[in-house]
Amino acid sequence: MSSQQQFDVIVVGAGIFGISTALELARRGRKVAAIDRFGSGHPATSSTGASRSIRVAYAQPFYVALALEAIEAWRRLERATGRRILHLTGQVDLGPPAFLGELARSVRAAGVRIEELQASDARRRFPELTFGPGQAGLFHAEAGTVMAEEGMRGLNETALAAGVALFQPEPVLEIVPGPRVTIRTDRRSLQADHAVIAAGPWSGPLLADIGMAQPLAPAIAQVTFLDAPSLVDRPGIAEWQSVGDGGVYGHPVPGIGYKIAFDAGAPGWRPDIEEWMPDLDEERRILEWLAQRMPNAPRRVARTQRHPWTMTPDADFIVDRRESLTLACGCSGHAFKFGPALGRLVADIVEGGETPDLLRLDRPGLRQAASPTAPIVR
Ligand SMILES: Cc1cc2nc3c(=O)[nH]c(=O)nc-3n(C[C@H](O)[C@H](O)[C@H](O)COP(=O)(O)OP(=O)(O)OC[C@H]3O[C@@H](n4cnc5c(N)ncnc54)[C@H](O)[C@@H]3O)c2cc1C
Numbered sequence: 001m002s003s004q005q006q007f008d009v010i011v012v013g014a015g016i017f018g019i020s021t022a023l024e025l026a027r028r029g030r031k032v033a034a035i036d037r038f039g040s041g042h043p044a045t046s047s048t049g050a051s052r053s054i055r056v057a058y059a060q061p062f063y064v065a066l067a068l069e070a071i072e073a074w075r076r077l078e079r080a081t082g083r084r085i086l087h088l089t090g091q092v093d094l095g096p097p098a099f100l101g102e103l104a105r106s107v108r109a110a111g112v113r114i115e116e117l118q119a120s121d122a123r124r125r126f127p128e129l130t131f132g133p134g135q136a137g138l139f140h141a142e143a144g145t146v147m148a149e150e151g152m153r154g155l156n157e158t159a160l161a162a163g164v165a166l167f168q169p170e171p172v173l174e175i176v177p178g179p180r181v182t183i184r185t186d187r188r189s190l191q192a193d194h195a196v197i198a199a200g201p202w203s204g205p206l207l208a209d210i211g212m213a214q215p216l217a218p219a220i221a222q223v224t225f226l227d228a229p230s231l232v233d234r235p236g237i238a239e240w241q242s243v244g245d246g247g248v249y250g251h252p253v254p255g256i257g258y259k260i261a262f263d264a265g266a267p268g269w270r271p272d273i274e275e276w277m278p279d280l281d282e283e284r285r286i287l288e289w290l291a292q293r294m295p296n297a298p299r300r301v302a303r304t305q306r307h308p309w310t311m312t313p314d315a316d317f318i319v320d321r322r323e324s325l326t327l328a329c330g331c332s333g334h335a336f337k338f339g340p341a342l343g344r345l346v347a348d349i350v351e352g353g354e355t356p357d358l359l360r361l362d363r364p365g366l367r368q369a370a371s372p373t374a375p376i377v378r
Contacts, residue, residue, distance in 0.1 A: 219265025
């Protein structure tokens with residue numbers, strides 16, 4: 001083992017949370033190392049695959065503001081790297097009128113336009129969609145698709161250029177908290193003033209090892225890409241069932257067509273599995289949904305993939321600091337869109353900034369067990 005290398009901050013895990021945080025801290029002049037077990041964006045991790053939905057329509061003002069910040073930050077990354085990361089075609093939200101009312105209020109309070117759709121108007125503007133009985137509809141333009149692989153590539157190359165020392169593939173084997181944190185892998189031992197634990201589904205075991213166990217429930221979530229070039233410029237969709245029942249989301253994917261998925265995962269995640277086989281029964285069920293809500297859409301499957309995400313009990317992330325450690329995990333299946341804005345948020349907390357109430361370690365929402373099959377009602 002080589003002698004101990006010294007850093008200001010070590011980031012454990014270089015998924016969307018970790019790589020964005022490492023980049024932001026390096027930009028602020030910190031000497032940063034990021035260590036990743038599988039490699040940033042590897043298929044075993046959460047921050048993988050071609051695309052993710054992005055939307056401003058959240059019922060919680062905190063996420064509305066973070067999504068607006070993220071859109072600006074992704075645009076800056078596009079300009080800096082020449083990569084095309086955002087494909088914003090808007091989003092139609094379908095669901096119970098009361099829930100959509102909450103979304104609309106929170107979006108409008110941020111000064112963003114969101115329209116209530118009348119059924120006749122909706123049929124004309126969105127002929128590909130069929131509303132369900134009793135469903136209301138909303139449309140907002142600041143939404144659509146983040147080209148996730150492109151985003152991860154852009155963040156990685158920018159982080160390296162900003163001076164982040166990226167060690168991958170290399171698992172962290174031990175974290176020793178203290179006034180200087182020591183991080184050990186089988187190749188090296190590193191020390192820093194501060195460490196960020198951003199190991200996605202693997203955060204649970206790492207935190208338990210240092211006596212900081214959290215209610216985290218990793219789950220396997222499936223997405224189906226349709227070979228549907230005719231839908232590439234159409235809006236994304238989120239069909240919200242009654243709150244707590246889960247729903248379906250979808251978005252256009254340039255170069256492929258359209259992606260659709262249920263917004264709840266399945267149990268059974270295991271830490272050493274690097275590739276998850278598609279669940280063909282779930283694929284059949286999502287195609288049944290397609291036949292009902294988007295009856296004229298091509299039913300040709302380009303590919304179906306499964307990857308892990310990590311639920312907290314209340315579907316809000318955990319981003320909080322305890323002495324020389326900051327936790328940035330519990331993505332609850334909806335963190336990717338916030339990308340570089342998460343980096344800004346975590347870096348602020350590393351530097352002593354206040355944690356938003358929604359994300360605190362001592363919030364009431366964390367005082368129960370998390371369920372891997374809970375839907376993303378956020
Ligand atoms: C199928 C699917 C669809 C999704 N759809 C959306 C969407 O439409 N919109 C949206 O906003 N979000 C979406 N998400 C959620 C989003 O992708 C995740 O919230 C986000 O990627 C979580 O990133 P992370 O950095 O927390 O975890 P990860 O990306 O898993 O990163 C953790 C990293 O830690 C590393 N690691 C693990 N153990 C160790 C160790 N011991 N030492 C060092 N490194 C370690 C891993 O290799 C990994 O790279 C979706 C997720 C999935 C799976």
